[in-house]
Amino acid sequence: MVQGTSSNAGKSVVVAALCRIFSKRGYNVAPFKSQNMSLNSYTTHENAEIAIAQVLQAEAAGIEPSYHMNPILLKPKEDFISQVIVHGKPVNDMNFYDYQNSFREKALKAIKTSLDTLKEKYDIIVIEGAGSPAEINMLDKDLANMKIAEIADADVILVADIDRGGVFASIAGTFALLPEKDRKRIKGIIINKFRGNLDILIPGIRQIEEIVGTPVLGVLPYDESLKLPEEDSASLSERKYSKNEKVTVGVMRLPRISNFTDIDPLEYEPDVGIKLIEMGDEIGNVDALVLPGTRNTVNDMLALNEAGFTDEIANLSHEIPVFGICGGYQMLGKKIIDESFKESKHGSVEGIGILDAKTKFDRIDKIVTQSKASILGNGIFKEIKGDSVKGYELHEGLTLLGESKPLFEVIEGCGNHPSSPYDGAVNGYTAGTYLHGIFHNFTFRRFFTDHLRTQNGLDMLGFSEDNFENLKKYSIDRLAEIVEDNVELKLIEESIEKRV
Structure with missing residues (x-):
């Protein structure tokens, strides 16, 4: 021992x-x-x-x-x-x-x-x-x-x-x-x-x-x-992310951030640096923004509001990719409904509203499953339509889409809702998913970072070498x-x- x-x-x-x-x-x-x-x-x-x-x-x-x-x-x-x-x-x-x-x-x-x-x-x-x-x-x-x-x-x-x-x-x-x-x-x-x-x-x-x-x-x-991979979010305070790269991905450090290893593969992409954004910080000049998972979506949504980030994120979504994972995906929708106070004592709250989606916390079993899905090609991901991804789901809320198009078609797993064959949502530059580990999929990650490279006048790297898996x-x-x-x-x- x-x-x-x-x-x-x-x-x-x-x-x-x-x-x-x-x-x-x-x-x-x-x-x-x-x-x-x-x-x-x-x-x-x-x-x-x-x-x-x-x-x-x-x-x-x-x-x-x-x-x-x-x-x-x-x-x-x-x-x-x-x-x-x-x-x-x-x-x-x-x-x-x-x-x-x-x-x-x-x-x-x-x-x-x-x-x-x-x-x-x-x-x-x-x-x-x-x-x-x-x-x-x-x-x-x-x-x-x-x-x-x-x-x-x-x-x-x-x-x-x-x-x-x-x-x-x-x-x-x-x-x-x-x-x-x-x-x-x-x-x-x-x-x-x-x-x-x-x-x-x-x-x-x-x-x-x-x-x-x-x-x-x-x-x-x-x-x-x-x-x-780090075990605990406390290690984020000591972690030294590379910032001064040609492409900067901002990551919101939510108060109850969870599964922050979802962003690890982005750090090891050539040209890409990570900027960890605390609640008292400014988002500043970033080329993309990631809202990671959280153990309490409602409380962290309120924290974003209190820190003055909600409108800023909504405005940035017209200029740069904004990507949400699990709880971060739920926040990008219009409404987080918690009528039975399952998630927190605050009940239902408004989301950031970029995605036409509503998430409801009800007295359902937690979704715990490994998942596979196919990329539908909506939003900025049209050039990798049909490619498959895998990940895992850990969520209690279920999401119903309005006019926003889904990101994936579910092959295995739950996704947005048991009654829906889809996962995630897309609206312009903004997208979200319930699949943790999404950036561990090399093709998906490299396409996303190549999009950021071209936006910054850099050459695309293509799908040659998975630096993250090799380094791990x-x-x-x-x-x-x-x-x-x-x-x-x-x-x-x-x-x-x-x-x-």
């Missing part, structure tokens, strides 16, 4: 690296995270929803992701309220107290079921913890760290982030706050995100090993060339190489050998 001294210490990437390393050695390996709080999620082949981090880890292991790899997913919805997803399906919206006290045993049962299922199928399970194991106010309610190590009887590797400072204090503090039985499970320490001269760090490493009585297995360098595959392999080169794996190997 890989645990961390804090959130964003590097647990996810270390798990991915170990999955890749031992998969290449011939083991059947699976990742596992009992409980994840994330708005970056994915639909598996089982039409179940899990966190995107476990999808990356499954890819590193060379296997199909499953809901058993992330049996509990918490998606923050409003203040202190999260949607609770168990085995890939939403069960309810709960506040923190009710989840910890009334639902804990059900969650624990689901976790044990998934762990047992993976044990039957795989040689090695690499478990990821959540946050820090030393949250002393919640040790008796733990569902993600040492409780899971105990259930799995797993040895623990502790990852500490040196980039934010205080690495030795965070390691010592974690050991000091853990009960003795939990401290004994930690067999080694990895220091992550190191940028300096390792010789200067060595004396501190020797001292911390004496203080906690546990070896430091290695120090991982901070490699900014790695391009891997490289990054997973490179990550594994970094861990193998900088971490003493013997202790981990011995821990595996005595169990396999």
Whole structure:
């Protein structure tokens, strides 16, 4: 099991690296995270929803992701309220107290079921913890760290982030706050995100090993060339997008932004830079604007209004492409109807109104499905009419179109509405879809960015090379190489050998 001294210490990437390393050695390996709080999620082949981090880890292991790899997913919805997803399906919206006290045993049962299922199928399970194991106010309610190590009887590797400072204090503090039985499970320490001269760090490493009585297995360098999906929207504050390119795509950073990995492929398009637009910013000079997904369409629509963006986006839609994904698509319509207050306490609200479409939140099951569709050729996409795309859907609202034409014909999945064979909508330069991962489709993405290139007097690149997919595959392999080169794996190997 890989645990961390804090959130964003590097647990996810270390798990991915170990999955890749031992998969290449011939083991059947699976990742596992009992409980994840994330708005970056994915639909598996089982039409179940899990966190995107476990999808990356499954890819590193060379296997199909499953809901058993992330049996509990918490998606923050409003203040202190999260949607609770168990085995890939939403069960309810709960506040923190009710989840910890009334639902804990059900969650624990689901976790044990998934762990047992993976044990039957795989040689090695690499478990990821959540946050820090030393949250002393919640040790008796733990569902993600040492409780899971105990259930799995797993040895623990502790990852500490040196980039934010205080690495030795965070390691010592974690050991000091853990009960003795939990401290004994930690067999080694990895220091992550190191940028300096390792010789200067060595004396501190020797001292911390004496203080906690546990070896430091290695120090991982901070490699900014790695391009891997982020687990949590908090990482957006630290992320450095390329801005000074020939083509600029603006992306609205909605307060409850979700599935922001939808925009990742655009960043790796030649000539294209990403401008992340906060609620207090100005949209400024951009060549296209993307409204990404959100966990709460109504609240984020109100946030756009309050920030003064609604009219500006509507005006820009006459000049540049505006593209909405899932919740962003819903906002581009005329009306968001929530008469039963399913989405938020605010009820129904007006949309931006560029698309002649109305979205209604009703007491229906959440749409969770992988999808395929054919491009209808409306709007700016007429030259790729008939091409197919794939993606995944995670939405609760259903949309009915007025005069706006649809973007896709649905081959598999739901799209706008169960009674409609279509997904998305188009009006001039503006388009939207329910398909997450739409820009992961190389032809669709390259056509979109080539349109922006020609608008800026640049040559089209055509459909020659998928830079994003190539770079992602490289990054997973490179990550594994970094861990193998900088971490003493013997202790981990011995821990595996005595169990396999």
